[in-house]
Amino acid sequence: MLKLGVGACIVGSPVRYSGDAKRHNPFMDSVASVAELVAFCPEVSIGLGVPREPIRLVDEEGQVRVKDSSTQTKDFTNKLQKAAQSFLQRNTDLSGYILVKGSPSCGTERVKVYNENGNVSHHKGQGGFVAELLRIEPLLPVEEDGRLNDARIRENFFVRAYVYRDWKELQHDEMTAHRLITFYSQYKYLVMAHDIPAYKEIGRLLAEAGKVDIAVLSAQFINLLMLSLKNPAKRSGLTNTMQHIRGYLKRTISSIEKVDVDRCIDDYRTGLVPLVVPMKMLQHLFNVHPNPYIRSQVFMSPYPEELRLRNNI
Ligand code: SF4
Numbered sequence: 001m002l003k004l005g006v007g008a009c010i011v012g013s014p015v016r017y018s019g020d021a022k023r024h025n026p027f028m029d030s031v032a033s034v035a036e037l038v039a040f041c042p043e044v045s046i047g048l049g050v051p052r053e054p055i056r057l058v059d060e061e062g063q064v065r066v067k068d069s070s071t072q073t074k075d076f077t078n079k080l081q082k083a084a085q086s087f088l089q090r091n092t093d094l095s096g097y098i099l100v101k102g103s104p105s106c107g108t109e110r111v112k113v114y115n116e117n118g119n120v121s122h123h124k125g126q127g128g129f130v131a132e133l134l135r136i137e138p139l140l141p142v143e144e145d146g147r148l149n150d151a152r153i154r155e156n157f158f159v160r161a162y163v164y165r166d167w168k169e170l171q172h173d174e175m176t177a178h179r180l181i182t183f184y185s186q187y188k189y190l191v192m193a194h195d196i197p198a199y200k201e202i203g204r205l206l207a208e209a210g211k212v213d214i215a216v217l218s219a220q221f222i223n224l225l226m227l228s229l230k231n232p233a234k235r236s237g238l239t240n241t242m243q244h245i246r247g248y249l250k251r252t253i254s255s256i257e258k259v260d261v262d263r264c265i266d267d268y269r270t271g272l273v274p275l276v277v278p279m280k281m282l283q284h285l286f287n288v289h290p291n292p293y294i295r296s297q298v299f300m301s302p303y304p305e306e307l308r309l310r311n312n313i
Contacts, residue, residue, distance in 0.1 A: 001036050002165055005087065005097035007106045008041035010145045015041040019051035022100070025145055027154070031098075034304045038091055042105045042129040046079040057104045057113040057125040064113055066104055066128035072118060077128050080105055084132035093168060096141040096161035097133065098148065105129040108142050139164065139226045151312035152232040158303045160229050163187065167222055175218050177209035184221070189299035191228050193241040198228030232313075239269040242278055245294060252289040261285060276310040 011028055014021045031037065044050060055076055058067045068074040088094065100106040104127055111125035126134075133140060141160035148154045170183055184206060191199045202224050209217060242265045253261070264278040283301070286294050294300065303309055 002034065002095050002161055003036045003038065003091065003093050004031070004161065005091065005094055006037045006039050007098065007100040007103070007145070008039040008044070010098060010100060011037060011039050013039060013041065015044050015050050017043075017050075017052045017054045022145070025148070027148060028098075028145075030307055034306055038094070040087060042080055042083045042087075043076075045083045046076060048076075055104050057111055057128070059113050059115055059121050064125055072114070072116065080128035081132040084129050085136065088133065088136055093165075094137075094140065095165035095168065096143070096157065097130070098157075099127070099130055099142055099144050101144040101146045103127050108144050139222060141226075151309075155309040155313050156229070156232040158307060158309055159190070160226065162303050163190075163225065163229060163298070167225075175214050177214060177217075180214070180218055180221060181206055181209055184225070186296050186298050187225065189241050189245060189297045190302060191225065192244065193233040193237045193299060194231065195228040196237070198224060202228070235269065235271070238275060239265060241299060242268070242282060245282060245297070245299070248291050248294050249285055249289060253285055257285065274311055275313050276308075279310055 006028075007022075009016045009020075009022045010025065011032075012021050012024065016022065028037075043052070043055070048055070054069045055066055056069045056072075057064050058072050066076045066080055068076075099108050101108075102111055104111060104125070106129055107125070107127040108130050109126060110123050111127055112123055113121050113125040115121040130142060134142065141157055141164055143153065143157040148157065166183075170179065173179070184202065188199070191202060202221065205217070205220055205224065246261055246265065249261070250258075261278070261281050264273070264281045267273045268275060268278045279300075286300070
């Protein structure tokens, strides 16, 4: 099962500085049905009460610190960093984290930063807790709850979280060139859909497997893989990938089926139907005409259907 960290205030805990929880996001109910959610409030964990005085990011001679908002003299940065360290130690199998927009602890980007006089200096900050999470695990997929309302961002977050989960599971046994290549072979079409240059680069990189240090190669590989998936796949990339996959059916399906599936893919290309429609048709055709290579492709089913992630993209 997928294990995700989640800001406690997103899932109903009244732990915000004001003593409230955030407004319920119905999408989190479907997430909870497929994932183990580890709800955590870093500010409460470091002993700040509820309700409490808000904290803020303060730029001190180029160093961003987390401070109290009234005097900007109490510094919580180190405590938040320790909270992130111990959270990751307790949850080594974490596959992603859903965080909270604008928070000086949990905001992933564009958090307000004040100057030493107490005026807003810029909006390019990152919360103290999440900054430490990503310093320790830079590839950990993170997203803010509000951004998950965007269908493409939401789909992309879950693609990355499931890939990251599988990568962590692969680490349980000793890495070999064979295991690395077998692992990647399932992701080829997923990467093709997101990023063709990365698809070629990973191919070149893995051609070195067996000739170079496997630990170095694995680190380069997972960096490239996670980076290639970071941007949501475009309609053109998804169409191209489905056409490649459809090529495996050219000798097995009837001419009527060929017309139907090609039209279905084209209807997706032109925006007439969502991704789920041609994918359902491809899945059906490969159920009738099985192909072990296509069955192994994560692209065919990258996450549980209950999340309905392909219904709106
Ligand atoms: S610290 Fe994070 S989890 Fe806690 S209330 Fe603030 S945004 Fe929510």
